[in-house]
Every structure is written in structure tokens, then in C-alpha cells.
Amino acid sequence: MHGVKAMVHEQDILIFLEENLSKKRYRHSVNVCRTAESLALHYGCDPEKAVLAGLLHDCARELTKPELVQFAVKAGLGAAEAAAEPKELLHGPAAVYLCRSLFNLNDGDILAAIRYHTTGRENMSLLEKIIFLADFIEPERDFPGVAKLRRLAFRDLRRALIAACDTTIRYILLKGMPIHTDTVLARNYLIREGAGNTQS
């Protein structure tokens, strides 16, 4: 075996996920992994990296808030910032710490894709884009427009990502919750990328 996969044992990851996630989230993780692999093959991204990032993106999703804060701080977040964030925004950074410490996974591209999969961010790498989108369109996702988005994902990655950001923002507006500026910056960057101008 070559590449990053040689150093990380997929079987170890699956055992960890089975022990630490609900059945539904375990299935979601495998689904994201397979969807990310397909997108990686379609767009010329490293499929082994997509498999690992897809499998591991939610590995910290069911930890307690104190655990999430502790691990997110170990992954580089400030202590005050981590304590103030909701659980949903901590599981990306916390997963980075778990990947490093449990699976000896140190590939920067994979870790960034895991870290930012919830909000997206400005100027994402191809792997970050693929994990963000795979999380959105995996086969068990069900929301108005998901079928259209699945087709768009393999036709126009940039437009599919903008549509995914739009869906997220509309959902948050409806819920009356704060919108993460990283999602807005991700979307703004993708729009300007299409217009050939990425100056923010």
C-alpha cells in the first residue's frame, strides 16, 4: 500500500466509530466516506484521503461538552473560545485531536477537511470541499432539493457548494440561530471565484 492509508488502519477506525457513535451516525460516517470517495475519483482528488476524512469527520460528534472543550483546546482553540462555542462547532476541532492521538493521522489536508467540515471556510482545498459536500448529500440525507444537489455535485462542484451553503444559511435563518461567518465567507469566496475575483 502507498500513501497515507498505509500508516492508518481503516479497521481500527471502524472499531472506534462503532464503539463511540450511535448506529445511525456510524452509518452516516460510512455514507460520507463512500460519497467523498466518489467525488474524489470524479474530481481528481486523492480517494484514500477522502475515505479517511469521510470516515473520521464525525468521530468526536458524540463526546460530552467537557470532553469536546478539552480536545478542541488540545487541537489549538483558545480555552475561552472553546468554552463559549456550542457542541456542534467543537466536534470538528476535537476530532482533529482524536485523529492525531488515536490514529497517528497527521496529514494536514485530511485534518483541515475534518476540522472545517461543519461550517466550511474561505478558500477551501479540493478535499475540504469534497468532505463538506459529501456530508451534505450522502444517500441518507433527506431535505427539499437534496436530489437536485446530488446531481449538481457531480456536474459543478462550485455551484453545488454554493447551494449547500445557501441551504445551511436558510435553515439557520428559519431556526433563528446565529449564522457562522465562516459559512458566509466560504460562500462569498465561491461566488467571487466564479466571477474570477476572490478578493474579499
Place this chain on the structure above:
Amino acid sequence: MHGVKAMVHEQDILIFLEENLSKKRYRHSVNVCRTAESLALHYGCDPEKAVLAGLLHDCARELTKPELVQFAVKAGLGAAEAAAEPKELLHGPAAVYLCRSLFNLNDGDILAAIRYHTTGRENMSLLEKIIFLADFIEPERDFPGVAKLRRLAFRDLRRALIAACDTTIRYILLKGMPIHTDTVLARNYLIREGAGNTQS
């Protein structure tokens, strides 16, 4: 006469607006001024400041792009930033320069309300909130939900401002344009203000 109005001649402003704005935008400016005055009286804000900020908020709206860039830079924007911004985002800062140089208007609260009326921003003053909202609900504004928003404006300022931000963001999503992060930060702050937590 007392206060800031004593130093600024409303008649001079009206003449300037008549000469530099279309009839429609002149009427809009007077409408925003009257709506802002009502909101100021309702919420215990200085009505003279609301009148001046309302009248002047769009005074730079019909300048050319080179004029807008020049005046926005004189109001403190970086040259590169100003050149990259669309006209819509320059007329607030450019108006600040016009207010200072043409009308000797130097009241920081009024100038901030004019500067940030397009996007809003985090932690707005009461006057800033009033001008942002008056611009949205003045009598000639016509969009789905405006009547409801007009009533809400006099019942619950915070919720009306969140609804105005939501309307702006939904409109921008529909148009496929970039969302200004200041509008998102304004909305997030207002939501957290309601939850008694303004930490961002």
C-alpha cells in the same frame, strides 16, 4: 435651538439632496427621516439626531464610483479596500465625508448611523438601529412582510432588526450575491443579546 441641529441647517441639507438625488431618492430620504424621528420618539433616542441621520443617510448614493472611492478614502477606508468594494457599500462611508465637509456635521453617533446603515454591524447604538430599520420600513418600501415588520418595529426593536437582517440575507441568497459579514454579525449579536449573551 439646542443640540446638534443648531449647528446644521436642515434647509441646506434639503437643497443639497434636491440637487444631488433623483426625485424618488429625495422622497425616500425624507421618508426615512420621518420614520426615524417616530422611532426615536418611541424608543427615547434623540429625535434631532434621527432627523439628520435619516435625511443624510443616502446623500452620497448617486455619486460616481471614482467619487465614492475618493470620499470613502477620505472617510478612512483603505484605498485598495475602497477600490474593490461595490458602489452600494461605499455610499455610507462616502456620506460621512460629505457630512463633515459640506455640513460641518461631526457628531460621532450620527456619522456612525450613516456609515453603517447599509449593512448594520455588531453592537449597534440605538441611533444606528433606528436608521437601519427606518431605511427598511419607510412608507414607500414594498416587499412581502413589510406591513408586519412596520408594526413589529414599534413593538420589539430587537426582533424587528433581526427580521430586517433575515430579509436582507434571504434577498441576497436569492440573487446569488455575496453576503456582507457585518449584516451576519449584526444579526448574531442581536440574537445573543436576546439570550443575554453577546459573546461572539
